[in-house]
Amino acid sequence: MRMRRPTVATRVSDGDPSASRHRGAQRGLTRLLTRDVRGLRRIIIPSRLEATVPDWIAAVRALVDQYGAASSTLASDYYEAERVAARVTGRFTVPLLDAPPDEQVESSLRWATKDLWPRDPEDPATTEAQLQPMSVRLVQAEKKAEAVAQKLVADQGRGTVQEAVRRDRQAVGWARTAALGACAFCKMLVTRRAVYTQESARFQSHDGCHCGAVPVFKGQTFELSDHAREWERLYREFAAPHSGDQLRRFRLALAEHGHLPGL
Numbered sequence: 727m728r729m730r731r732p733t734v735a736t737r738v739s740d741g742d743p744s745a746s747r748h749r750g751a752q753r754g755l756t757r758l759l760t761r762d763v764r765g766l767r768r769i770i771i772p773s774r775l776e777a778t779v780p781d782w783i784a785a786v787r788a789l790v791d792q793y794g795a796a797s798s799t800l801a802s803d804y805y806e807a808e809r810v811a812a813r814v815t816g817r818f819t820v821p822l823l824d825a826p827p828d829e830q831v832e833s834s835l836r837w838a839t840k841d842l843w844p845r846d847p848e849d850p851a852t853t854e855a856q857l858q859p860m861s862v863r864l865v866q867a868e869k870k871a872e873a874v875a876q877k878l879v880a881d882q883g884r885g886t887v888q889e890a891v892r893r894d895r896q897a898v899g900w901a902r903t904a905a906l907g908a909c910a911f912c913k914m915l916v917t918r919r920a921v922y923t924q925e926s927a928r929f930q931s932h933d934g935c936h937c938g939a940v941p942v943f944k945g946q947t948f949e950l951s952d953h954a955r956e957w958e959r960l961y962r963e964f965a966a967p968h969s970g971d972q973l974r975r976f977r978l979a980l981a982e983h984g985h986l987p988g989l
């Protein structure tokens with residue numbers, strides 16, 4: 727007769743070392759991606775925009791594909807390790823996510839480069855940015871492209887965890903994890919304590935967002951980390967009562983209590 731292993735509920739938290747290690751790994755990937763995107767800047771020749779911008783877009787798209795696959799693989803390894811740690815039964819293979827559609831990547835990159843194109847200064851549609859010298863516009867376009875690429879790549883990793891949770895019968899949902907240096911918006915989402923289940927909410931991310939998704943399995947209880955509980959306390963005390971102004975109030979409260987590094 728086999729001994730039945732007692733089912734001990736394990737706890738999982740947004741502040742688990744494995745969650746922050748995974749965020750760190752994804753962030754490292756972002757750093758390499760950014761360096762590579764920057765290296766492509768010279769493809770754009772200002773006197774030959776028509777010919778060179780499409781080449782540049784294709785080159786950035788190739789990086790997004792390559793790094794997106796790496797992000798998805800990292801997320802898959804993380805998910806599998808979390809699954810083992812949760813001691814759930816049965817096998818499960820994490821499906822790797824397909825790259826975002828070419829059209830999505832291209833339209834984001836076209837948006838990033840829109841201020842490079844010359845416009846009539848008399849045209850009311852001319853933006854402030856378009857009046858800048860070309861060298862400035864190039865740097866700005868490249869910065870935007872870095873941000874666009876970072877979000878597309880990081881979304882691949884987060885999407886991999888979400889998709890695995892959706893398909894894995896042993897998973898009950900996912901929770902958000904944010905770094906101590908994350909913005910007020912992301913910290914607010916962490917404090918909602920929600921464990922998002924199955925078909926529900928998509929991951930709300932922004933350019934430069936390094937937040938992650940933590941899978942929660944059957945038999946596990948999710949608990950907020952100490953630092954997230956402190957964010958929650960600040961939210962309840964200083965932001966929650968001010969309907970319509972909550973995010974701004976929360977940002978102020980975080981800053982005043984030393985929870986918004988860099989401000």
Ligand SMILES: [Zn+2]
Pocket residue numbers: 904908909912931932934935936937
């Ligand atoms: Zn974030």
